[in-house]
Amino acid sequence: MDNSTRRRRFKGRVSLERTFITPVNTAFGSAAPLAGMTRDAIQAWVPLAEAAYPDTNNIRKIAAVLMEASARGDLMADHSRDVFDPEARPAPEAMTELAKLLEKVLSETRNMPGKIKT
Template sequence: MDASTRRTRFEERVRIEREFLVPINARFGTLAPLAGMTGAAINSWALRAAASPGGVDVARVAVLLREAAARAELLADNSRDVFAPAGRTSPDGLAALRAMLDDELRVGDPA
């Protein structure tokens, strides 16, 4: 595998993470911004977001964010070609997670 492929996978992981960060920060950004898609960042966000009004099931959203982060990491994992070529993460799975996130964020939407 060449450096270009690794870079492309990293860039794709960052793009996926941003795709999940943007709607969270659009909804919670002033009270509880989400700084990243690491476990620690999601845990910190969930604690702060749980105290904000809005009717969103923050625990459920945190589960979706953790799953999206894990899938994005798998997409960027260079060892997956060697150890698990058949176990690749499907982009459709990420789209389904994003749709579920959008549904969760619509509950109690102030707009």
Template structure:
């Protein structure tokens, strides 16, 4: 694996994280912006969102964000175990999480 492949995976992870940060912050950013996609950042966001009056509705979003964060980390992982036979990161489950997050965000309105 060359440096360009590693860089591309990292760039894909960053792009993915930005996508989800933007989506969450469009809904909750005025009251409780999500600052990052690490587990600690997501946990801190959940606390701030509850304190800001968003209530328990953020719990489902929180859980989805944690799972998305784990998937994004796998995308940047260089281990062969996280990739399919053609060398691509398993993206199907991530697409499912996108749909689930969209539904959760619409329910949280």
């Protein structure tokens, strides 16, 4: 694999992270910032978000979308997949669908009583 392919995948991963982190941080502001798209970062974000917004069901929905996006992003960036099974990588459209789902859940969260405390 050449450097341009690696660079393209790295940029794709950064773009993916921005696609998901930015709307979460816009919704939750400084009260519960999401620091990254790793499993650990998402798990650390959940209690912060639950403290800022009491609807734990929506927080868990958001976290589930983030976890799925993280897992798919890892598959998209995994260079070993090229050697063993290039078809195992998710299609870019799958990430777009997850981004839309995240925005939908965030929108529901913003529009419910007991809005996010920022």
